[in-house]
Amino acid sequence: ATPTALMVGTGRGAQLGVLxxxxxxxxxxxxxxxxxxxxxxxxxxxVMSVQSVAGDAPDDALRFAAAAESGSEHPVARxxxxxxxxAHGEPVAATDFxxxxxxxxxxxxxxxxxxxxxxxxxxxxxxxxLQTAFEDAEATxxxxxxxxxxxxxxxxxxxxxxxxxxxxxxxxxxRELGLDPIMLTGDNESAARTVAASVGIDTVIAGVLxxxxxxxxRELQASGKVVxxxxxxxxxxxxxxxxxxxxxMGTGTDVAIEAGDLTLVRGDLRVAVDxxxxxxxxxxxxx
Ligand code: ADP
Ligand code: MG
Numbered sequence: 001a002t003p004t005a006l007m008v009g010t011g012r013g014a015q016l017g018v019l020x021x022x023x024x025x026x027x028x029x030x031x032x033x034x035x036x037x038x039x040x041x042x043x044x045x046x047v048m049s050v051q052s053v054a055g056d057a058p059d060d061a062l063r064f065a066a067a068a069e070s071g072s073e074h075p076v077a078r079x080x081x082x083x084x085x086x087a088h089g090e091p092v093a094a095t096d097f098x099x100x101x102x103x104x105x106x107x108x109x110x111x112x113x114x115x116x117x118x119x120x121x122x123x124x125x126x127x128x129x130l131q132t133a134f135e136d137a138e139a140t141x142x143x144x145x146x147x148x149x150x151x152x153x154x155x156x157x158x159x160x161x162x163x164x165x166x167x168x169x170x171x172x173x174x175r176e177l178g179l180d181p182i183m184l185t186g187d188n189e190s191a192a193r194t195v196a197a198s199v200g201i202d203t204v205i206a207g208v209l210x211x212x213x214x215x216x217x218r219e220l221q222a223s224g225k226v227v228x229x230x231x232x233x234x235x236x237x238x239x240x241x242x243x244x245x246x247x248x249m250g251t252g253t254d255v256a257i258e259a260g261d262l263t264l265v266r267g268d269l270r271v272a273v274d275x276x277x278x279x280x281x282x283x284x285x286x287x
Contacts, residue, residue, distance in 0.1 A: 009282030017265040018275045025261040028245050029279035031226045038231035039185035044161040048079035054133035055155030061147045066091035068107040068114040079159040102186040102210040102235040112149040122148035130156050141194030143187050168199040170269035177276050213239035232256050
């Protein structure tokens, strides 16, 4: 590969909306045969909205959850803060905020220790009414999170997302380019399958923690696949760095952008298709 042709490819990438970390990255896309796609914020818009709040004290739950989530950039957090804000204004202040990627947040609000996230983060078994609300929400394809305070699970908030208009077409074009699409998500199996079916993806790996996203990439590589990954979140950063070619959504978090080899400026999956086509065309010119 001549440096000049690769430089030209890099410049053409910028015009298409693909920022390429270095000319050598284009060469790596040649052998890629598998493309792993994060769900939230990558296939979907990542702009979630609250569908329902179940529990004995739903108003307190939303107030505490919004305060605790104010410090998080996660789409679930934004949905909860927005729902509270549009009804009541700014959330109250929270202190001692901590966030665990792929799990949820904890913070102190009005003297209560508040937890919002996966059931395991809240701890203990869910009371049966909340367990039912949780399962019902997931069965509809929503993302369900538990709100707990003072060491007890008290509410379930269901949030839903919308699939980006361009995602289905992008998936079908990726297939045409010979790339096998796989969805890899921290979200629940049911929400994942609903979105996967709507964009034409058959292989789904759901419910994984950020470190398990890395394991999933390594397993694919161990089975001989050359893996590109597209992601946007803090929870995707390690997996993007592990994959043979990391594509980050320009609309995503800074950590994910730093971890990728390519940045898709507009956050549109069709730009991933353009990136693969461009690298192949560039490499053909060189040979
Ligand atoms: P994805 O892989 O789809 O981008 P994540 O790994 O970011 O999903 O999140 C997985 C799950 O962890 C979410 O579906 C949610 O249950 C929980 N979670 C992560 N961050 C938060 C948060 N800030 N608030 C509540 N729940 C969260
Ligand atoms: Mg994501």
